[in-house]
Each structure stands twice: as C-alpha cells, then as structure tokens.
Amino acid sequence: MSATRRQILSRTGASVAGIAFTGALSELFAGSAAAAGRRGGYGPLVPDPAGLLDLPAGFRYKVLSRQGEPLRSGEGLVPSNPDGMGAFAGRRGRVHLVRNHENRVTGKIGVPTVPGLTYDPAGKGGCTALELDGRNNVLGERVAIAGTAVNCAGGPTPWRTWLTCEETEDKAGTNGYTKDHGFIFEVDGADPHRTGAVPLTAMGRFQHEAIAIDPASGIVYETEDAFERPFGLFYRFLPNRPLGGTGSLRAGGALEAMRVPGVADLSVVQEAGTRFEGVEWVPVPDPLAAETPIRLQDFGPRGITHAQKLEGCYWGGRAVYFVSSFARVKDGSGATHFGQVWKYEPHRRRLTLVVVFGPDTDIQLPGESPDNICLAPSGGLMVCEDGDGAQHVFGVSERGEVYALARGRQNIGTTEAPEWGEFAGVTFSPDRETMYVNCYTPGTTFAVTGPWC
Template identity: 80%
Template sequence: MSDTASVPGSSATRRQILARTGALGVSVAFAGNLTELFAGTAAAQDPGRGGYGPLVPDPRGLLDLPRGFRHRVLSREGDPLRSGEGPVPSNHDGMAAFAARDGGVHLVRNHENRVTAAVPVPTVPGLTYDPQGKGGCTALTLDRHGRVLAERVAVAGTAVNCAGGPTPWGTWLTCEETEDRAGTNGYTKDHGFVFEVDPADPRRSGAVPLTAMGRFQHEAIAVDPHRGVVYETEDAFQRPFGLFYRFLPDRPRGGLGSLRAGGRLQAMRVPGVPDLSTIQETGARFERVEWVDVPDPQAARTPIRLQDFGPKGITHAQKLEGCYWGGACVYFVSSFARSAEGSAADHYGQIWRYDPAARRLTLVVVFGPGTDVRLPGESPDNICLAPSGGLMVCEDGNGAQHVFGVTRGGEVYAMARNAQNLGSPEEPEWGEFAGVTFSPDGGTMYVNCYTPGTTFAVTGPWHR
C-alpha cells in the first residue's frame, strides 16, 4: 500500500498538474465497459456529468471536498484510544463498516505498521499474536448520529496489516502483507497470515492466524456469498510477482471462526498467460481458467509464488491489490505493471473479473493517461462500490492524493483531496488515501489518510 514510486512515462508530470489544478473537471481516462463493474448493486442512481462539482479548499487544511459535503475527524494518530489501551496507532489502511445496534456503525481499521512504526498497535492480553509485531487493527463504534462511542484494539501483534475484506457473516479479515519468519526483524512468530476480527466484540475472535489460507504477502480478500469461497490477492514486491488465489473452506457456510476449520488453497492458472500484464485489450476473455493446488501453503521453505506448479507453471501479476465481490463474480485489481521492475509489459492499472460459474476471466478496465496526461486514472488501489451505483477509488501514487469517483457511465471525478501537506510550500507532499467504505445506510463515506493517520467521516448530498 505504501510503496508509491512513480509510474513509467509521465506520471510525475501528471501528478504535478493535478496538484496545481486541483483535479477540477476531470473526465474519463481509461477504457472498458464500466457497467460490468456494478452488476448486482441495488442502487441505480449516478452523480451525473462532472460528479459533485469542483473540490473546495478546506480552510482547516485537512480534506478538500465538493461544495455541500462536510467532513468530521473520527480518530487521529497519536491521540488516546478511548479504551485507555494506549495511543491511536499510525499508518491507517484498509477498513470496513458494519451495522451496529440502534442504527450505529462499527468500523474496523487496519494499521500497516512495520517494526519501525511511529505508533505501534498497543499489545493487549488475549488480542496479541506476537508481542514483537507492531501492526494490527483498531475498532470504532459510532452511534446513529456518527458520534464516536468507543475505540479500542481489535487485534495486535501482527505485521504490515494492509487490506483485507468483510465476510458475509459480518466479520473483517485483516491481511498481513509480509513473509517475515520468526527470528526476522525481532519477530517471535511467523507472519504472512490472515486474521479474523469481530467488529462488535474483538475478544470473541482473538488473535488466531488462519494458517490454511496460506502464508504470503496478502493484500485483500473477497468472499463468494453463495459458495463460501474466499479469493485472495498477493502484492509481492519482487519478481516473480504475486498470484491470485482461492481458498476452498471445509466449512463453506461460514460464521465466526469457521475458517479455522481449514480448507484447500489454490492458485489461478490462465493457460498460455504466465503474466497478466501482457494482456492490454479490454474485453479480452480467457475460458477454462484452471485452479492448481498450492504445494506448500505454509511456505515452510519456499515462498508460494516460487513453488513448483508443474510444467505448465502458474500465472503471475504485479501489484495485485483491491478485491471485491459484485453480482456473481469476483473483481481484482492490478495496480500497475512496470517492465523495468520485472513485469512482462507496462500498464497503469487493470481491473479483472472472474466468473466462477463459467470459469472465465475477463479484463474489464484498463487505467492510464493514454489520452491526456492531465487526467486521473493511474495506480488504482482500494476500491469500493458506492451507494450511487458507481465506484470510489483510492489512487496510490505520488504528488496530490485523491479519492476518485467513477460513475456508472464511465466518467471519473474528484471526490476528495488530502490537504494535509507533509512537506513544504515549495515541495509539498501528501499522504495517500486508503480504506474507503460506506456506512450500511449509504449516508456516510469513511476514508483513511495513511499519513498522518486520520479517519474521516464524509457526509453530504450523495443523492444529488
């Protein structure tokens, strides 16, 4: 999530232009059939041409939003947790919202902390996996008016908790984006696992690694609500890059703790395609996608992506990040690919759709400044479906940092801009956004600023 080196070509120039112009009046800068992304969404409205209008500078210097929208800071790095367990940890990352009693909301928030984290997740008895791990999750409870009632540690002692995803039974799966073993960086246990978090009562879930789901550099998950299959992305930093996985649980009907019962981990093989970056045309389809059992899910001696998958090999992709379920399909994001870093080809971002019933993989969207370097549409990261029927995309790059909306008609518009300048007036620098999500009633957008760690609630005329 936090590796934000510039994309090939004109990325730096595009970012500088966005910083100066405020990304006002932007329009589509990618190709593909966007309507496919919204299959199965209940809402059918769209913000319309131009989104919600230009961003208005925030006089408080925190978050720029369109006119009529307002933000509230729910939590900020270094402030005391309301539980008294310690300070709010740093590096706010993936997040999801769950319904609470009386119209309230539970928020579960990742902290992508490494051993050098400025503010680690406090260790709490019964919620700590490895006392030397600095990452984890915190949970906030809001009342129906959006006021914070509680804030506490949800899991601690984990490492580099980047993204994850919600389950159909109302829990959060937080993912460790690391392969560090015990004895590395001071860790006392192996890392690279998925952990389940109960947003209402974290002590019910504890700090138990779901080892059968594999040990690798996890990024995000999505659960097939019909079959119980869990799809997982791997954001590996070195070639060969990550794989796209599915986990077939022994208890597919789900429920808190069900994934501890074990299951089978498989990796996706697209026949004849060793690297997804070589596919550049939207609409490209691959039938009869294969799933191959992972030889050693625990990666006891060899990282999974380096293991022997037979003479046909396996399919890799650089920067596999966001993952979500929509309609009858799972969608996953390749944030970018760079041949200079080992990919077979370059691209500025892809969204793929896998249809499990048909065993078909389709390239749905290709991001990039192919028409105009001033336009957004590069390095998509966290993605969520919006109540309007479109998407909200956290872009992960350099320079000005935005949350972009994508309408059902395919237009891109700036929804939010981080106004917290970490640099100087001459050389400004802004932290990326992460964890965009909506309240169950669709009336509030929650989003994190990674640095300085800040959680915002955004309300306004979403129906407009």
C-alpha cells in the first residue's frame, strides 16, 4: 500500500499539514481568549523516548492515570476506554477532572460499583474523578458514577458539574441490563455523592453524544450520534429551573428537536457559509422513547432534520456549535462529507454551515472525521482525531492551518501491522495552562504543559 499523506506527516515530523478547509475559521473561535490565534503550530513533534506521546519541543506530559492500575480510593481498578472529560476549578488551586468511560457490557475493565453512586449494577460504564494540585500531582482518584453504559462525551455546566451522556438506547432486559439506558446524568467531581446516580429523564432517552449550555438562558443543546438510518437529531432542552445549580435539571423541562425547513438531511448541504433562517423547534412526542426511538417518531407531515455522526458540541459567544464528524452515502446519508461544523444562533433562529473539513478526494489527509473538540488558549481549536493509522491531537488556527500537537505512540497492534488508539476528551485546565487528553486504548490520561500562547 502506498504511503498516505498522514503517514508522511508523521514520518517527517511536519508541524503544519496541508488540508482542504472551506469556510470562515474565525467563526469557530468566538469567545476565545486570543484574537489572532496561533499561526503555524509549535514546531515538529519530537519522538518520545518512553514511547507514549510525541510533543513539540518545549512541551511536557505527565501520565495521570492508566487503565488497570488501582484507583487511589481503593474502590477497584482504573476502568477502560476513557472518553469525554471536563476540568473544573477546586479550592486552593486544585482541579477536579471528571472522566467518562465508554464501556459496554463485556470485554473491558468496568467502572467499580459503589453504594450510592451506581445506577444499574449490570452497567460497566460511568465516570471517575481525579483531584489534582497546581502541579498536576494526583491527590485523589475515585468513582464518580457507576452502572451506566457507553458514556461517550457530555459537557460542563455553568455551576461546575459534568453532564455525562450514554451513547446507547438499550432497555432493561437487553444485554443483561436491569434498567433502561440512554440518559444524561449529572456528576459533581468534587463531591459525587451530592449528585448520585439519577437519570435526567426529561432530557430524553437516545444515543447521546455531547451537550452545551447557553449561559444566559440555561437552555441545553444535545447531539445524537445514532448508528443507523435515519440518523440522529439536534435537540434543545428547556429546563423548568434554568441555571438553578446542581440538581436543578431534575426538575424537568421540555425536549425539542431542530427542524430546518426544507432540509431533511444536513449532509446534503456542501457549501460553507450556507445559512438557513427561521429554524424551528418541534416538541418531541415521547422523550423516553418507550416504544419508538425519538428519531423515528412522528414529527408531523413536515418531518424533522437528521444528520449522521453528530458529536462535539460547545458554546461560544452567542451561539452553539456542533460537529458532524462525517457522512457517507453508502451508510444512508444523502451526501458524503468529511466533517462539518454548524453554528446555531438562538437570537436569530439562524443555522450556518461554518466549516467543511477534509479533502474532496483523499480521506487520509489530517482533519478528516473530527471528534471531540475544544477551544485552545492560543485562540484556535484542538481536535481529537478518530480515524485510521497514526492518531493525533491536531490544532487548527484561525487561518485554517492544521498542525500536529500530539501523536500517540502506544502500539496496540503488532510490529508488522501497528495500530494506535484514538484520542478523546481533550480539555484545558481552568487557568488554561494544561491540556488534559485521553488515549482511548490503552486507557491513559495525560496532562500536557508548555508554551501555549
């Protein structure tokens, strides 16, 4: 097989990768600290003698946690498959890091069951919480919620808790589960027993991916990463007690799905800058999906708007941004693309396709299939790669330059056929001086410091 552009990039240590981007990249960085953004990356990646993580010169990493090691709480072993993650300020300069574990029922190290923190004893997913000092020394590591399933991503709340999302629709009696799954749970990394293991049922039961909260209105936006056609929907949840703090989302509210008039499938929109005015929000007939998955329910003669691989979601400025990692005609989408970022402005009821990722012909170029994303201190994005071959955390500047910030070096294949686990959960410390990121397989959590600005 001939070498791909991605393989060439990793071999040469190039710092900036050519990639086809269309759209206004500056749109993505609303609310970021740096106006101009970083140009050209931080230089070539330096091979790590320890064989864990390649970084540019001047950057260092610390391994915070690895799957299979004992939890410092003594509750069991560090679970497998670390995924979405959030970092929250604690007292005396400490950081509380809440980490999802995307475990299914078999094959991996599950989250240990703990009294008062376990939803369904048959569930192997959940969250763990690390407490760090100002130098990223681990002071504590414990179970934050257990007995959930396929905890993929989520998002932070304005009151410094984490909403962890189950990416499944399995019901009680399926795969050995004793309770229905497909919910969002609130997790307090500083005091997990304060939030417990209570599903936020009014926020819907579906294959959740990520959330973002409007800090002015308290409206929660939710993405659905459904695996089969018809694909997922983009939702908003109108809480009865908006911005009420920890536990307020248990007071219920209304769940609605986005309808773009005249557009049944977002994948058919191919030109960055395309705008749709008058976006509608349609009440979900049965948020608990007792008989029929939400995306298959009857939204009336005008239907509803679907999209494949709705994943990352974040709030910036006065808008919510959400990612469609890819779409493929062969999977049932209306068109093929290599990644989109959409922007919804609630005050204008306007939806805009901001950026189209990837090349037209070569899916091996960096930037294809963006997954977890976050704003970076330099005024750009950090994007976790979820594809084939070498796995990177890529930075994206406001000028559209893509550069490798980190490369995973833990070979989970063989010498003859190497493989590397994807990155997930990229996030920054409250002081913006540390990037935290997970290697999904083998489960490893890193703290990366360096000259970010």
